[in-house]
Amino acid sequence: MFSEFSEQGYVLVLGNIFQYKPTLKLGSSGAEVVELQKLLLRWKALLGSRQAERQFHNAKLHKGKFDRAMKMMVEEFQEVMFLPVNGVVDIFTWQALYAGSPIHLPKLKRGSKGEIVKALQKALLKTGDYLYDSPLDGIFSSVTEWAVRHFQRRMGITVDGIVGFETWDTLSKILLAVTHQHLPVVRSIDLSQIWYVLSENHHDLALEMAIARSLSPETNFTRYYYNRVDLNDDGKNEVIVYLVTADTSNSKEYPILIFQPEGKGYRLISHLGYGAAPIVVTEQMSYGWKDIVIHSKHQGESNYWFAQFDGEQYLGGAHSGRSYEVPTNIAISGMAYIADEITLDSGLELENYHADSWLE
Known part of the structure; x- marks a missing residue:
C-alpha cells in the first residue's frame, strides 16, 4: 500500500x-x-x-x-x-x-506495557485525568484504566477503559489545544517543568450556585472554566474557577476564585482578582496550602505573582504589592490549570446565574 x-x-x-x-x-x-x-x-x-x-x-x-x-x-x-x-x-x-489524527497506534487495555503506555499516561496527566502522584511506568494498570475511563466520560465518547482509535483521536485533539496555552517567559523565570491541564467540561450545579452567591448584582459573568485540585493535601478537591464576561475592560484577564467543598455545596475561600489563564499550582506550600502563581499584565507589564495562603485565605496577585512578585531567574514546577483557549463563547455557561441569586 x-x-x-x-x-x-x-x-x-x-x-x-x-x-x-x-x-x-x-x-x-x-x-x-x-x-x-x-x-x-x-x-x-x-x-x-x-x-x-x-x-x-x-x-x-x-x-x-x-x-x-x-x-x-x-x-x-x-x-x-x-x-x-x-x-x-x-x-x-x-x-x-x-x-489530522494519530495513525498506526495499537489498541491498549489493562495489561498492556511499553513506551506507548507511558506516552498515554503522560498525555492523560496533561489533560488532568491521570492522578498527579501516579507512576509513569508504562504499565496499563487499574490506575491507568481509571484515568482512561475518566477521560472518555468527560469527552462524551465510549466509556470502556480501552484506548482504540476514537480515544487516541480525541486525546490527540485535546493535547493539541493544551500545547498552545504555554505561559510566556518573563524575567528568565524557568517554566519548563510546568504540566498543562485543560479545564473540566461538565456542569456542576452546586458549584454554579456557589459562584452565583459570590457575585454582586452588578456583575454580569456568563461563562466559567474550572478545575478540581487538592490544594491542602487533605484528600478533598478544592475548585479553581475562572469567570468570563464580555463586560470586562481587559479582554484577556478575568477573575479567579477559589472554592472549598462544604456539605453538599461549596464555600468561597478567596477572590484572587484578575489574571490570565492558565493558573499554576505549585508544590511549594504556605500554612499547609499550595502556593499559586498568577500571570498578569498589571500596569501594562507582563509578570508573575504568588498567591499564598495565610491560614484563612489566599493573599497575593498583581494588586497585593511587589512582595508577592515571583523572583527573577527561579524555576517554577507544578500544574497549570485551565490551559484552554479562553474566548467569550467557550467555557461553560453559568446556567444558574440570576441577578438576585446572591440574595438567596
Whole structure:
C-alpha cells in the first residue's frame, strides 16, 4: 500500500490521491515545505487556532524554508500525534498531517506495557485525568484504566477503559489545544517543568450556585472554566474557577476564585482578582496550602505573582504589592490549570446565574 524510503528520500503516502512525498527535514525547501506549513496551520500546530484560521491563506507565511522554528513546530505536532519526536517529516508524519489524527497506534487495555503506555499516561496527566502522584511506568494498570475511563466520560465518547482509535483521536485533539496555552517567559523565570491541564467540561450545579452567591448584582459573568485540585493535601478537591464576561475592560484577564467543598455545596475561600489563564499550582506550600502563581499584565507589564495562603485565605496577585512578585531567574514546577483557549463563547455557561441569586 506504500513503499519503503527510496535513495532520494521519497515515500508514497497512503492512498492513490497523493503523489510521492519527500522526506523533509532541517534545511529542506521548496513547494513541499510550503505544503507542510499549510498543513501545520490547518491542524493548529503552527500559530494556534484563531491565528491559524485568520492567516491560513496569507502567502507571506508560506516561504518554503524548513528552518529551526519549523522543526520545532513539526516536533510539537509529532508529540501530540504520538509519533517519534525527531523533527523529520517522514511517511507517518505526512499521513498524520493529512488525516489530522494519530495513525498506526495499537489498541491498549489493562495489561498492556511499553513506551506507548507511558506516552498515554503522560498525555492523560496533561489533560488532568491521570492522578498527579501516579507512576509513569508504562504499565496499563487499574490506575491507568481509571484515568482512561475518566477521560472518555468527560469527552462524551465510549466509556470502556480501552484506548482504540476514537480515544487516541480525541486525546490527540485535546493535547493539541493544551500545547498552545504555554505561559510566556518573563524575567528568565524557568517554566519548563510546568504540566498543562485543560479545564473540566461538565456542569456542576452546586458549584454554579456557589459562584452565583459570590457575585454582586452588578456583575454580569456568563461563562466559567474550572478545575478540581487538592490544594491542602487533605484528600478533598478544592475548585479553581475562572469567570468570563464580555463586560470586562481587559479582554484577556478575568477573575479567579477559589472554592472549598462544604456539605453538599461549596464555600468561597478567596477572590484572587484578575489574571490570565492558565493558573499554576505549585508544590511549594504556605500554612499547609499550595502556593499559586498568577500571570498578569498589571500596569501594562507582563509578570508573575504568588498567591499564598495565610491560614484563612489566599493573599497575593498583581494588586497585593511587589512582595508577592515571583523572583527573577527561579524555576517554577507544578500544574497549570485551565490551559484552554479562553474566548467569550467557550467555557461553560453559568446556567444558574440570576441577578438576585446572591440574595438567596
